[in-house]
Amino acid sequence: MSTNERKTLSTPIPKRLKQARKAVDLSQKDLGVAAGMDELSASARMNQYEVGKRTPDYSTLKRIAKVLGYPPAYFYTEDDLMAELISCISKLSREEKQALLLKLS
Numbered sequence: 001m002s003t004n005e006r007k008t009l010s011t012p013i014p015k016r017l018k019q020a021r022k023a024v025d026l027s028q029k030d031l032g033v034a035a036g037m038d039e040l041s042a043s044a045r046m047n048q049y050e051v052g053k054r055t056p057d058y059s060t061l062k063r064i065a066k067v068l069g070y071p072p073a074y075f076y077t078e079d080d081l082m083a084e085l086i087s088c089i090s091k092l093s094r095e096e097k098q099a100l101l102l103k104l105s
Contacts, residue, residue: 013061014052016075016083020068021050035063 021031028050032042048054049064056064058072065072071090077083089097 011052011055011076012078012083013055013075014050016070016077017046017064018050020065020070020074021046024068026068031064031067034067035060 021028026034027043028046029039029043032046033039035042037045045054049056061075062072065075070087074083074086074090077086089100092100
């Protein structure tokens with residue numbers, strides 16, 4: 001297994017980035033630019049993040065997440081069902097989240 005394959009397997013970020021970007025139908029370049037990256041390097045940087053060659057730091061991931069409409073936690077969970085739950089719960093109002101928490105407790 002190559003170093004890149006091991007790195008990709010060690011973090012769910014590349015998979016989640018690609019899923020979220022495709023879900024909102026943005027190109028890598030458009031996402032990068034919207035997240036504040038230089039227009040000339042945005043596509044290449046996003047590609048490196050999606051293939052696992054590089055990992056965005058937390059502040060960069062927060063900007064990307066905001067553009068995509070997902071909470072940062074979505075990008076860190078390995079479990080697909082948990083990622084979907086995080087995404088759905090993040091869309092609830094504070095009151096709805098509190099009610100859900102009470103039901104689950």
